[in-house]
Amino acid sequence: MKSCKSNSADSDPEELESQCAGGKEFGLTCAPERMENSSRRRLAANARERRRMQGLNTAFDRLRKVVPQWGQDKKLSKYETLQMALSYIMALNRILSESERYRSEREWINFPYEHFQPDACCAYVGQKYSMDSDHYTQRIESYQPEHFQVA
DNA sequence: TAGGCCATCTGGTCCT
């Protein structure tokens, strides 16, 4: 997945930074110090940007782990992950609202106890939910982002 | 082979 657009992409950025500082790379052997500094700053900025994007991707991976994902074969794209997270939050929010309503109507006590089992909870948060997956898939898939207003 | 997704580079802008 690496780009070959620039030679600098194929080497360790910190190493390149130090090489650049020596003026031996990128034809800068006889370049003025200003160009050298500029080039060095650019490489440092590239390295920072890579780290930033890696941090962003780590966050996406963590989000993927807590968001429902059926179809074990393919991981969600970034866009899909965000859409799924939105739908998931909305679904949970609705479930919460319903539970509040039940409680206020004093019907909550009749709510099936198994809804509070830890396993049932983890099935939502975990990777796959082998049991009852069809039902759950239908439930969550019915929560499409376009059905909600984003605050 | 076209299209989707992604990583990386890059220059601009904003913030501290």
Added chain:
DNA sequence: AGGACCAGATGGCCTA
């Protein structure tokens, strides 16, 4: 001044 953030450009990989 330098770092963080962003968006556009570019090219590689993968799949239908």
